[in-house]
Amino acid sequence: MLLKDYRTIFTQELASLYDEYETESFFYIILEDFHHMKRVDLALNPTFELSxxxxxxxxxxxxxLKEQRPIQYILGETEFYGLPFxxxxxxxxxxxxxxxxxxxxVKGNLKIERLKDxxxxxxxxxxxCIAISLAKNLPNAKVFAMDVSDKALAVAKRNAERNEVTINFIHQSILETNDLGETFDIIVSNPPYVRNLEKEEIKKNVLDYEPHLALFVEDNDALLFYRKITELAIKNLSENGQLYFEINQYLGNEMVQLLQQHNFKDVELRKDIYGNDRMMKGKV
Structure with missing residues (x-):
């Protein structure tokens, strides 16, 4: 069958589950993964036949895809900040x-990184993805990465090798950490922040397949990880050190209060591309 003809079948098969934009996106992601072809290549090769x-x-x-398994898990890879993972x-x-x-x-520390390791x-x-992207774009930085999951760390180590960067990996639970043991110029975290009460907002492809350990926190203590990391950061950041978080969009004000209560200065809350409160920064 010609690939251009199979595209019609592909679209019809998935039409009841995904909108046209998603289906088209899936098609071209698979096209590049399987055949190393982009949209223009298919247009230039209308007689390309599938064995x-x-x-x-x-x-x-x-x-x-009909089971709503994420395309990234199906293919085993994705792209982040221009890098393969x-x-x-x-x-x-x-x-x-x-x-x-x-x-x-990256943009806030390029000049600093040139003067200081x-x-x-x-x-x-x-x-x-965060640690490796920072190491790639701030090449003089010494980057450490911590996770409680040894299986996640195995993936992260493989990604560091793939992207040819050196990361110091730490297998450790941050909730069981009383001191980081070193001083850092930047601490960054995208910890679990989705409350159980928000599960109904989560799409099936996330809820059924992505690791809940990395997603969810209890409703009655949604800032558990942020509080612990903030307490450690105020002790283990260097002079003028910076703390960055990705946050729950509904808890922006609470996060600002948390950092201010721990004497962080210049606390800044930023919205993401969708207009949601999503990231913040504070300085010691």
């Missing part, structure tokens, strides 16, 4: 909002 083996591969992906069920899928957080840190700690690193 029975390739047809089976496409059909296997469609079957998993492996992903699996032990890690959250890196998101565009987190790219905005990384961009804020920054020490950076990423808490709850998951795929390593």
């Amino acid at each position: 029975p083996e390739l047809m089976h591969q496409w059909e296997n992906v469609v079957a998993q 492996y992903v699996n069920e032990h890690t959250l899928i890196p998101r565009q909002e987190t790219e905005e957080l990384v961009d804020w840190i 920054l020490k950076i700690l990423d808490i709850g690193t998951g795929t390593g």
